[in-house]
Amino acid sequence: MADRVERLTNLLALLLETREPLTLDVIAAELGGQYPDGHDARRASFERDKAALRDIGIEISSETLTGDRAGQMGYWVVRNEMEIPDLGLDEEELRALQLALAATRPGSETGREAMWKLGGGPDDGQVFVAMSVPTAEVLPVLRGALGDRRAVSFSYAGVDRVVEPWGILLRDGFWYLVGHDRSRGDRRTFRVDRIGEGRVTVLDDAVVVPSDFDIRSALPADPMMLGADQHSVRSARVSIGRQRAFSAVRELGHDRVLARNEDGSVEVAVPFANLDALVSWVLGFLEHAVVLEPDDVRDEVVRRLRAVAS
């Protein structure tokens, strides 16, 4: 029996060059003995080959024929749909893409195959600054739906959802999908790696992304300013111990420092609009941060601590 690669290559050549759809009988005859004789075995082999070609990105077109071959399926491959268009990437741009892969997805087989298709050479650049970019099986499908403006359905936290995708965001090492959750009638953010079982269905429903939606503000950078407007921002005076003073000042900025003490601690002014978020930020320092004023903030911290201590 012929090598399967040989049969697949011959099948692909035949379907690419044909001027009319070919039935399985014609294909088997053209390939002269490379498919089994029995009807069922032949059909099964052909279906396996179709699936193998689809796996590497080649879609076989098909239609039900009419005329003297009425009722039979005819098959062919459209060359334009199979081949990569000329993207006009120059050497420098190819190298830059290659370095980007090396810096963010080192050792990625998918990335390497993509670069070969684009005409990139061996990966030889050295990387000095890098970021770990996680991958998730459902990301390409979600992005496809986002680009095509289609709704998707998936299971999340044990619940089936229908979501209109508005944007995809990578922050702090996690991918997020932001969109309108039809089941909840509200905007929701989903962590992509927790979307159930790798199954996302792209629906036919068209999606309109609101013109004022900005993915940059989908996850607020600073939770303490949640819900802030110019009238609601207050300020808390917080003492930060020596051991954490450095990183707190780095986070807040030097202009927020009210006093530097001899023991290395600092007093800082922390603007906030959301009391819960501020308390959460302060507690994150454990005993290295103490709220000095206002009193209602200090009282809230103590109340929260008492609840945990009891």
Next chain:
Amino acid sequence: MSGGRAARSAEKRLRRLLVVLPWLMERGAASVAETAQRFDISESDLVRDLELASMCGLPPYVDELIDLFIDDDGTIVVGVPRLFLRPLRLTEEEAFELLAAGRAAMQLPGADPDGALNRGLRKLAVGLGEDDTGVLVVSPNPSEVTRLAEAAREGLEVAVVYRSRTRDEATERVLSPFLTFQDHGNWYVMAHDSLSDEVRAFRVDRIESMEVGGASGHVPPEGIDVPNTWFADADIARVDLRLGPAGRWVVERYPVDEVSEPDGDGWISARLAVTGEAWLARLLLRLGDQVEVVGPESMRSVGREAARRLLAVYGET
């Protein structure tokens, strides 16, 4: 990179063949050695698959076959280029891989918005008909990272004052940086460390001061890689929590092993990696009455004790 590889599947061989053939057809000729190296395949596998391809095409018409042969001195020669002149389209996975990598790299210190990478990404988007405007990568870039990356590039050493979180003391060290990288929102520098005489990863936000010095004399060890499974480490302790409706953000924010479905009151059970007792104490204080530690026993009192210590600081009991 040859020998010792497992039997290759027909799909994998065909996929490789369909990038090798257009490349050969465009060049007309290439050596077996160069081609094998470029496409990371053993020479014997390459020769076998090319010889097979040279018998493929449209039987029985001889002039419709893939027209190539390998001559005695190991050169692959293409006659008439035909059939497979261009590589296949990028799959969805491949397109996303490039886009995500490019978008992330554009956020790294030193990326130039008018540079080759951004130009390449734009051409990709146009050529593939991809609308990628909805994909965004956010990354904080402290200025220290830029300086450490430059030191790595120039092979310079950097004197730092580093505050270790576990022992809570500042130490003076001389680092020879090889790579700076971001993982889960935190920046690290992989460097040779004068104090331990080892290559280690240091958190950039714990470097209190730094001064770039002269040539370091340390060369990067082989196989320095960006760790992308930081938290998957099985050695890290786990804690089982019950989380109330207002505490469920935890499973969105931190890596979890398991999460249950919400019960009637909206509480869920989750198993999380614990990177340290202080980390767990912070988490428990922030969650307040929205969390319950199920186990292990040793972690059940962590929140309570931290709260008592803190109340003492506030002068309350």
